[in-house]
Amino acid sequence: MCPKSKGTFYITTPIYYVNDVPHIGHAYTTVAADVLVRFKRLEGYQAFFLTGTDEHGQKVEKAAQERGVDPKVHCDEMVKRFQSLWRRLNISNDDFIRTTEDRHKKVVQKILQDLYDRGEIYQASYEGWYCIPCERFWTEKDLTEGKCPDCLREVVEISEKNYFFRMSQYQSWLIDHIEKNDRFILPPSRRNEILGFLQNPLEDLCISRPKKRLKWGIEIPFDPDYVTYVWFDALINYVSGIGYSSDNPRFSDFWPEAIHLIGKDILTTHTVYWPTMLRGIGLTPPKMVFAHGWWTVEGKKMSKSLQNVVEPNRLIDTYGVDALRYFLMREVPFGMDGDFSHATMVHRINSDLANDLGNLFSRALSMVIRYFDGIIPVPSSLQEIDLRLQESSAKVIAQLPGQMNDLAFNKALITLWEIVSASNKYVDETAPWSLAKEEKDRPRLATVLYQTLEALRIIALLLAPFMPTTAEKMWTHLGMESNLWEQNLEADGNWGGLKPGGKIVKPTPLFPRIDTTKMEKKI
Numbered sequence: 001m002c003p004k005s006k007g008t009f010y011i012t013t014p015i016y017y018v019n020d021v022p023h024i025g026h027a028y029t030t031v032a033a034d035v036l037v038r039f040k041r042l043e044g045y046q047a048f049f050l051t052g053t054d055e056h057g058q059k060v061e062k063a064a065q066e067r068g069v070d071p072k073v074h075c076d077e078m079v080k081r082f083q084s085l086w087r088r089l090n091i092s093n094d095d096f097i098r099t100t101e102d103r104h105k106k107v108v109q110k111i112l113q114d115l116y117d118r119g120e121i122y123q124a125s126y127e128g129w130y131c132i133p134c135e136r137f138w139t140e141k142d143l144t145e146g147k148c149p150d151c152l153r154e155v156v157e158i159s160e161k162n163y164f165f166r167m168s169q170y171q172s173w174l175i176d177h178i179e180k181n182d183r184f185i186l187p188p189s190r191r192n193e194i195l196g197f198l199q200n201p202l203e204d205l206c207i208s209r210p211k212k213r214l215k216w217g218i219e220i221p222f223d224p225d226y227v228t229y230v231w232f233d234a235l236i237n238y239v240s241g242i243g244y245s246s247d248n249p250r251f252s253d254f255w256p257e258a259i260h261l262i263g264k265d266i267l268t269t270h271t272v273y274w275p276t277m278l279r280g281i282g283l284t285p286p287k288m289v290f291a292h293g294w295w296t297v298e299g300k301k302m303s304k305s306l307q308n309v310v311e312p313n314r315l316i317d318t319y320g321v322d323a324l325r326y327f328l329m330r331e332v333p334f335g336m337d338g339d340f341s342h343a344t345m346v347h348r349i350n351s352d353l354a355n356d357l358g359n360l361f362s363r364a365l366s367m368v369i370r371y372f373d374g375i376i377p378v379p380s381s382l383q384e385i386d387l388r389l390q391e392s393s394a395k396v397i398a399q400l401p402g403q404m405n406d407l408a409f410n411k412a413l414i415t416l417w418e419i420v421s422a423s424n425k426y427v428d429e430t431a432p433w434s435l436a437k438e439e440k441d442r443p444r445l446a447t448v449l450y451q452t453l454e455a456l457r458i459i460a461l462l463l464a465p466f467m468p469t470t471a472e473k474m475w476t477h478l479g480m481e482s483n484l485w486e487q488n489l490e491a492d493g494n495w496g497g498l499k500p501g502g503k504i505v506k507p508t509p510l511f512p513r514i515d516t517t518k519m520e521k522k523i
């Protein structure tokens with residue numbers, strides 16, 4: 001750990017299924033993780049952000065077969081869609097793990113062997129029902145009218161030998177763990193859902209698939225006729241990605257400080273399978289699993305055709321990266337379901353970004369250019385109104401860390417906008433354009449503009465995790481020479497970090513106003 005560090009912080013997204021076309025839901029989880037990790041770095045934490053792709057299983061094997069290519073070649077091509085989207089979205093992940101990499105496969109096999117050696121895995125005959133698209137077994141009582149309870153498709157009857165992990169023995173331990181750690185599963189509605197699920201007997205987990213049915217997977221180390229069940233394989237990425245059994249110092253820096261961000265559809269695997277698997281190998285469960293909600297589009301459930309309209313690359317082309325990041329974090333409380341509509345997106349951009357933030361920025365910088373040749377003026381004695389602006393900034397800085405710890409991104413942005421509003425009000429009330437008329441008011445004009453620019457510097461600092469490109473643009477236009485990404489909230493959040501004498505860069509609009517009628521035609 002580096003000596004200046006406040007501690008360690010580890011955040012993950014699910015590893016996305018490599019066959020999927022990246023959609024707004026993938027973008028949502030990944031942007032949320034990125035915002036949080038950037039904020040933690042700003043706070044001084046030594047942070048690690050892991051994302052990646054889940055590349056094994058029947059659907060990948062089948063898609064590759066249909067294209068007549070090797071499954072690995074298929075994955076190598078498909079993974080690029082995620083990697084290029086994350087680059088476009090400015091995702092600052094420290095690593096990208098693919099389950100087909102040797103570093104991951106080795107850890108999966110080591111864990112399987114350890115569990116087997118200790119009698120945590122046994123072989124038994126399995127009789128029941130199997131859903132091929134979901135790659136899941138179901139017992140008779142699980143079925144919904146004879147069909148897969150998850151996807152409502154036909155299931156096939158199956159009888160075969162498989163390997164099982166003794167998950168059932170950890171049921172009471174797991175209930176106890178969830179009850180004692182009220183932030184292990186969030187939001188609370190999801191925690192209650194899992195506690196409800198655990199009122200029924202927990203079964204052992206089938207962790208193998210016979211090769212005669214599926215070849216594309218990680219071979220079971222003690223039986224070459226089988227490969228590993230995709231979920232058992234995939235979940236292990238959270239520890240293989242930070243050096244479990246290969247880099248112990250790094251692993252112990254970050255585990256169990258992990259926060260797993262997931263969609264609510266994969267809650268059971270992450271809060272039942274995963275903690276019991278960890279328990280089986282003697283590791284503590286992650287600190288938090290946070291399940292966010294789903295997006296509908298224009299009030300409707302996402303469908304193939306609608307997905308097309310909100311494909312993340314297309315949204316970036318239309319609105320820009322930062323506007324999209326802002327919308328996703330601002331519009332809906334994290335954990336709730338949300339609705340994407342172009343009308344609300346345009347409204348957010350025009351009101352919050354173009355009007356409130358953008359105008360403040362160009363107004364302030366233009367006045368410094370006009371009245372002080374672009375040189376940041378020296379402030380003189382402060383009046384009450386100046387101190388009020390400083391106080392509102394200090395108040396916001398005090399509130400943000402707690403809101404971010406609760407993953408209340410929308411609240412944090414609402415709080416941050418309090419400085420934007422306070423600054424707009426400050427400019428209106430101090431009326432620098434009137435002060436500019438009289439030579440005797442020069443010192444007061446200098447103070448007012450300095451205070452406004454300093455508020456903008458702090459806004460840029462706090463905005464950086466949410467809107468990295470915009471924040472950088474603001475930072476350099478304010479003549480800041482230090483690296484925005486090396487700032488520290490505690491030290492650099494203090495009032496007065498802006499140096500008089502620095503040179504302002506002539507501003508271009510941060511967010512041009514969107515013409516609603518033109519935009520409707522474009523969409």
Ligand SMILES: [Zn+2]
Nearest residue numbers: 131134148151
């Ligand atoms: Zn199914």
